[in-house]
Amino acid sequence: MTQFLANKHILLGVTGSIAAYKSAELVRRLRDAGAVVRVAMTENAKRFITPLTMQAVSGNPVHDDLFDLNAEAAMGHIELARWADLILVAPATADFMARVSEGHADDLLTAVCLASRARVAIAPAMNQGMWHHTLTQTNLQALRQKSMIVLGPASGSQACGDIGMGRMLESTEIVEQVSALFATGALAGQKVVITAGPTHEAIDPVRYISNYSSGKMGYALAQAAHEAGAQVTLISGPVQLPLPMHMQVISVTSAAEMHEAVMKQMSDCDIFMAVAAVADYRPQTTSPQKLHKTDEHMTLQLERNIDIVSAVTNLPNKPFVVGFAAETENVVEQARAKRTRKKMDMIIANKVGDGCGMGTDDNEVTVITAEAETVLPLVAKQKIARELIELIVQEQKAPDEKSTHPGYAR
Numbered sequence: 192m193t194q195f196l197a198n199k200h201i202l203l204g205v206t207g208s209i210a211a212y213k214s215a216e217l218v219r220r221l222r223d224a225g226a227v228v229r230v231a232m233t234e235n236a237k238r239f240i241t242p243l244t245m246q247a248v249s250g251n252p253v254h255d256d257l258f259d260l261n262a263e264a265a266m267g268h269i270e271l272a273r274w275a276d277l278i279l280v281a282p283a284t285a286d287f288m289a290r291v292s293e294g295h296a297d298d299l300l301t302a303v304c305l306a307s308r309a310r311v312a313i314a315p316a317m318n319q320g321m322w323h324h325t326l327t328q329t330n331l332q333a334l335r336q337k338s339m340i341v342l343g344p345a346s347g348s349q350a351c352g353d354i355g356m357g358r359m360l361e362s363t364e365i366v367e368q369v370s371a372l373f374a375t376g377a378l379a380g381q382k383v384v385i386t387a388g389p390t391h392e393a394i395d396p397v398r399y400i401s402n403y404s405s406g407k408m409g410y411a412l413a414q415a416a417h418e419a420g421a422q423v424t425l426i427s428g429p430v431q432l433p434l435p436m437h438m439q440v441i442s443v444t445s446a447a448e449m450h451e452a453v454m455k456q457m458s459d460c461d462i463f464m465a466v467a468a469v470a471d472y473r474p475q476t477t478s479p480q481k482l483h484k485t486d487e488h489m490t491l492q493l494e495r496n497i498d499i500v501s502a503v504t505n506l507p508n509k510p511f512v513v514g515f516a517a518e519t520e521n522v523v524e525q526a527r528a529k530r531t532r533k534k535m536d537m538i539i540a541n542k543v544g545d546g547c548g549m550g551t552d553d554n555e556v557t558v559i560t561a562e563a564e565t566v567l568p569l570v571a572k573q574k575i576a577r578e579l580i581e582l583i584v585q586e587q588k589a590p591d592e593k594s595t596h597p598g599y600a601r
C-alpha cells in the first residue's frame with residue numbers, strides 16, 4: 192500500500208545516528224513508490240553517510256547549511272518548508288527530538304520543521320538506554336502533543352551490542368506508514384467521476400482542433416480523490432501522462448465521446464469534477480480522406496459541442512458538481528457567472544498565463560461556491576488538488592459542521 196506516495200514531495204531529514212546508513216535505502220524505496228525526495232542533513236549525519244551518497248540516490252542536491260548564501264539562493268529553508276508535503280526525519284536522534292520539541296531553529300533541519308505547515312514524521316533511532324530515559328520520553332510526549340508523527344522505533348539488537356527498543360524501523364515499514372499518512376478517507380464510500388485533458392476534434396484523419404491542456408490538474412485531482420478513499424473514474428482526453436493506478440480510466444478522444452462516457456457513469460456518481468478543457472466547437476464534417484491544400488484560404492465550418500457539465504447539472508439526480516474556469520482576464524467575475532449559468536456547486540477560477548494554468552506544474556486558483564470564495568495561492572497542482580478535495584469535503588458537510596480552510600477568504 193505505497194500508492195499514496197505518488198508525486199508527493201518528501202523532505203527527508205537525516206540526523207547523526209548509525210542508522211543513517213539506512214537512509215540511502217529509504218530514499219530509494221520512497222522514490223520507487225513515486226515520491227520526489229529532497230534530503231536535509233545535520234552536520235553529525237554527515238559523519239555517518241556522505242552528502243554525495245544522498246545526492247546520488249535522491250537525484251537532488253543535499254541541503255545542509257542554514258547560512259550558505261548559494262544554497263539559500265537556490266532553495267532556502269522557507270522554500271524547502273513550502274515545497275514539502277511531508278517532512279520525514281529518519282533517523283531521528285534523541286538530541287534532534289530534544290531540540291525540535293523545544294522549538295530550536297539553529298540548523299537547517301530544525302528551522303525547516305519550524306517553518307513548515309507540512310506534517311512532520313520522525314523515525315527515532317538510538318541506544319535503548321537513551322530511548323527509555325525520562326527526558327527522551329518527556330520529549331516524545333511533547334512531540335506527540337504537537338501532532339508530530341512518531342514511527343517506531345523497533346526492538347531488537349542494536350549497533351552498540353545492546354538488545355532493546357530504539358532500532359530505526361526498516362525502510363519498507365517506514366515507506367508503508369508514510370504512504371498511509373496521505374490516505375485521508377474523507378471521501379470513503381463516494382464515487383467520483385473526473386474529466387481531464389483536452390479533446391481532439393478531427394478535421395480529417397491527420398488533423399484536429401484542440402488546446403494546450405496537459406491533463407495534470409485532472410490527474411492530480413483523481414489521485415487526491417483516490418487518496419481520500421473515493422472510488423474514482425477518470426475520463427481522460429488524449430494526454431502524455433502515466434496511466435494512474437487504482438482507479439478506472441476511460442480514454443476518449445472527442446467531446447462527443449467524453450460526453451457519452453460521462454453520462455454512462457452518472458447513475459451512481461456522488462461527485463462530478465469537470466476538469467477537461469473540452470473543445471467548444473468541432474468541424475461540422477470530418478473528411479474521411481486527408482484534405483489537400485488548393486486555394487490560398489480555407490474555411491472550416493464549426494458547430495458547437497455539447498456542454499458536458501451542463502448536461503450533468505440538468506440531470507434530475509445530479510451529483511455534487513465542480514467545474515473549472517480557465518480565463519485570461521476578469522477571471523473571478525467570469526467564473527462566478529459561469530458557475531451560476533452552468534448550475535455548478537463549485538467552480539475553480541484559474542488564470543491562464545504567468546506560470547499558471549494550462550500545461551504548467553503549478554496553479555493558483557480561487558474556489559467559488561454560492562456562499563464563499565477562497566484563494567489557494569500558487570503551489571504544485573498536486574497540493575492544490577488535495578486542498579480542493581478538502582474544500583469539497585467541507586462543502587458536502589452540513590453548515591454547522593464546516594471548518595475554515597487555511598487558504599484565505601476573499
Ligand code: C5P
Pocket residue numbers: 386446465466467468469470471496497498499500501513514515516517529
Ligand atoms: O465554458 P467553459 O468551457 O469555459 O467552461 C468550463 C467548464 O465547463 C469546465 O469545468 C469544463 O470541463 C466544462 N465544459 C464541459 N463541456 C464543454 C465545455 C466545458 O463540461 N463542452
